[in-house]
């Protein structure tokens with residue numbers, strides 16, 4: 001652990017907003033990270049950990065507390081209990097895309113569609129990152145984490161992390177507190193040993209321009225994904241201001257079937273898989289040898305926030321007068337900093353979009369990044 005001169009968060013976050021916090025520490029080893037966290041918690045400071053800063057929207061006023069930069073690195077190969085598979089355990093500060101590149105290079109399949117997502121391994125389970133129909137929850141086995149409430153380190157199976165659509169029990173959603181205040185120290189994924197694979201999933205096949213079941217090399221998938229992401233401003237690039245954001249600023253809205261039916265039929269939508277783990281408990285005293293078929297719950301539907309935004313009259317490249325924040329010129333869901341925009345300017349644009357979509361469709365779009373000292 002090392003206490004350092006606080007750096008402006010605008011320099012450490014991809015949306016490029018935020019003053020220097022009151023205190024900053026950096027940790028290059030797991031022991032250092034644990035020490036920094038225990039030290040911060042013992043002082044009772046407000047705190048958060050910072051990975052790649054690519055999912056954070058930080059306010060203009062200095063954060064009154066400690067920011068801990070997670071800079072731990074390393075990948076270990078471990079045997080998998082399943083034939084034809086391998087496990088990779090990566091330290092929390094390891095670059096996510098570097099882990100994907102490692103897996104592809106070594107012929108381990110399961111992460112390749114998530115090529116090019118910015119940020120660190122430790123932050124990836126926090127919002128169950130995903131792209132083109134692949135999510136980390138499909139391969140994540142467990143994480144090693146440290147809980148604030150006990151200061152203890154434990155290994156937690158992925159099934160206990162509450163992983164869902166861009167969420168987990170660790171995520172700090174806008175307007176609520178995380179269910180579990182903990183920091184991931186390392187994450188372990190279980191991958192298939194195969195240098196090529198049949199691409200399943202409509203979304204991914206469409207992104208790759210594939211029409212049939214021919215197996216394709218992982219490296220080919222990775223290259224195509226990186227090129228597609230670059231064309232949409234979804235690959236970090238110092239010289240492309242369309243990438244100076246947090247990726248998708250708003251989440252696709254998840255609404256009940258009835259609400260989705262009221263939207264125009266052209267609005268893109270996807271069914272949300274029902275909870276297959278739902279358990280029916282029948283008290284023994286009332287059990288008569290019959291188990292009723294489970295009642296069908298009306299399915300939720302995910303609707304495209306980008307479509308709602310564009311239909312509410314907000315075009316790509318839109319900006320408010322005098323503002324240095326704008327909608328990406330390539331993607332209606334991405335809000336970007338065109339150079340020197342304050343958090344207040346980005347928030348003003350976000351609120352304007354929310355109010356337009358609400359006026360048009362009656363839905364309130366929820367922000368996807370973690371907001372620190374910013375109100376929407």
Ligand SMILES: Cc1cc2nc3c(=O)[nH]c(=O)nc-3n(C[C@H](O)[C@H](O)[C@H](O)COP(=O)(O)OP(=O)(O)OC[C@H]3O[C@@H](n4cnc5c(N)ncnc54)[C@H](O)[C@@H]3O)c2cc1C
Nearest residue numbers: 051052053054055118119120122123129130183184246247
């Ligand atoms: C251009 C661009 C494209 C993007 N595309 C995608 C995409 O396709 N899919 C997708 O899912 N996301 C996408 N994102 C969002 C972002 O890349 C991911 O959410 C990423 O996982 C954030 O990682 P980070 O290290 O930058 O996290 P940070 O922004 O540093 O932190 C995010 C949150 O996680 C917490 N956190 C960080 N590290 C840890 C840890 N070790 N333990 C516990 N909590 C931690 C932080 O305190 C904070 O609350 C994109 C972002 C950008 C800028």
